[in-house]
Amino acid sequence: MLAQVDPADGPARSHADGVAGSALAAHEYRIGELAREAGITVRTLRYYRERRLLPPPRREGRIGWYSQAHLDRLRVIGQLVDRGHTLGGIGELLSAWEQGYDLADLLGFERAMTARWSDEVSVPVTVAELSALLGGQLTDEVLQEAIGLGYLDVDGDRVRISGRLLDTVTVLVREGIPLPAILAAARELQAGLDTIASLFLDLVLTQVPGRRDGAPAPDEITRLAQAFERLRPIAQVALDAEFARAMDRRARVTYGEFIRLLSARDHRSVGPHAGPEEGAGEPGPSSGPAAAE
Numbered sequence: 209m210l211a212q213v214d215p216a217d218g219p220a221r222s223h224a225d226g227v228a229g230s231a232l233a234a235h236e237y238r239i240g241e242l243a244r245e246a247g248i249t250v251r252t253l254r255y256y257r258e259r260r261l262l263p264p265p266r267r268e269g270r271i272g273w274y275s276q277a278h279l280d281r282l283r284v285i286g287q288l289v290d291r292g293h294t295l296g297g298i299g300e301l302l303s304a305w306e307q308g309y310d311l312a313d314l315l316g317f318e319r320a321m322t323a324r325w326s327d328e329v330s331v332p333v334t335v336a337e338l339s340a341l342l343g344g345q346l347t348d349e350v351l352q353e354a355i356g357l358g359y360l361d362v363d364g365d366r367v368r369i370s371g372r373l374l375d376t377v378t379v380l381v382r383e384g385i386p387l388p389a390i391l392a393a394a395r396e397l398q399a400g401l402d403t404i405a406s407l408f409l410d411l412v413l414t415q416v417p418g419r420r421d422g423a424p425a426p427d428e429i430t431r432l433a434q435a436f437e438r439l440r441p442i443a444q445v446a447l448d449a450e451f452a453r454a455m456d457r458r459a460r461v462t463y464g465e466f467i468r469l470l471s472a473r474d475h476r477s478v479g480p481h482a483g484p485e486e487g488a489g490e491p492g493p494s495s496g497p498a499a500a501e
Contacts, residue, residue, distance in 0.1 A: 238272075246283060253282070261285055261298060291315075301315075317432055319433070320432075320434070320436040330361065332367070333368075341381075353388075416432055
């Protein structure tokens with residue numbers, strides 16, 4: 209049955225059993241009956257039709273007859289909605305299914321790709337408590353920026369923040385780094401890490417199937433999902449190693465720039481006329497006892 213789309217329940221029903229055979233179905237439904245069997249309202253069913261999630265019924269005059277395949281499809285849609293899929297995303301999944309991709313494989317691939325990478329647990333704090341921890345620098349503008357960057361989630365009269373992130377920012381603020389400067393650096397860091405994440409995902413998607421473009425074949429979906437699960441820890445190790453190497457390179461360069469800055473500052477402070485004159489305190493050629501000889 210199409211409704212059995214969970215990877216743990218086995219493969220989904222073949223698309224060959226789809227709506228194309230609806231006219232041969234043993235039992236057909238009027239729209240009200242179909243809605244009741246699917247556990248939805250007639251209005252919702254019609255909306256799915258408008259969104260082209262459900263093929264049109266077989267017509268006899270002005271009466272539309274829906275088949276078991278329509279009911280199976282509605283149950284699939286209901287399961288996908290329960291999983292949190294948008295109707296647009298459901299439409300894409302159903303289109304892929306109609307092209308020969310197995311829904312169970314697609315959902316397994318989704319799980320492999322979108323499983324959370326972080327096990328971080330957020331902690332709730334009031335805005336006043338957070339402001340106190342951050343030295344009173346949490347203005348409304350800074351608060352909204354932090355929310356926009358995804359570092360804070362509003363939860364009633366509190367905000368939720370990663371415990372490790374809170375510890376890190378608190379240390380930086382105590383070292384005298386302004387909170388707005390920390391957020392500015394965080395914005396650039398997010399952009400850079402998004403680029404790195406895209407590089408990794410594209411590498412797996414294009415190179416594991418052995419192609420640089422085009423959609424993978426239906427029988428490659430499971431292999432892709434398995435590759436993502438195997439490569440997750442490798443990606444984290446590679447990122448840590450490359451970040452350490454980058455810090456080694458940049459630290460040397462930045463140190464050199466810093467020393468040159470100090471050297472230039474020292475020259476500016478001395479200047480062409482600064483300090484004692486050469487020979488100061490010694491008698492010149494026209495003064496002292498020698499001049500009287």
